[in-house]
Amino acid sequence: MKQIQSVEEWETVLGESNNGPVFMMKHSSTCPVSAAAYRAFEAYETDIPKNFMIVQDNKDISRAIEEGLGIRHESPQLFLVKEGKAVWDASHYDIAQTTIEKAIEENS
Numbered sequence: 599m600k601q602i603q604s605v606e607e608w609e610t611v612l613g614e615s616n617n618g619p620v621f622m623m624k625h626s627s628t629c630p631v632s633a634a635a636y637r638a639f640e641a642y643e644t645d646i647p648k649n650f651m652i653v654q655d656n657k658d659i660s661r662a663i664e665e666g667l668g669i670r671h672e673s674p675q676l677f678l679v680k681e682g683k684a685v686w687d688a689s690h691y692d693i694a695q696t697t698i699e700k701a702i703e704e705n706s
Contacts, residue, residue, distance in 0.1 A: 599650055602656075603656060608663060614647065621648045623635075644698075651663075653673050667687075672689040676693045680705060
């Protein structure tokens with residue numbers, strides 16, 4: 599998993615979605631729900647690139663994701679991005695290995 603630490607890195611990830619799907623997660627370092635979602639995402643085995651950012655450290659990236667994908671901010675939040683658009687997103691307890699697997703099946 600790659601940690602995204604700048605808006606420019608986010609824009610690179612968004613551009614990479616034109617070559618195939620990518621995951622992007624907004625993670626809260628202080629929330630136990632986010633910690634559980636992060637663990638589920640981290641443990642899920644896939645060839646799809648997995649990226650995350652820490653909301654508290656990078657509010658500018660969080661805003662860029664919200665504006666770029668047109669989806670209201672929540673945390674934790676996981677997106678499957680394809681061709682510059684979120685084809686799937688989930689937040690809070692909906693981020694689990696079973697939902698991630700279903701998102702891949704439906705959108706890859």
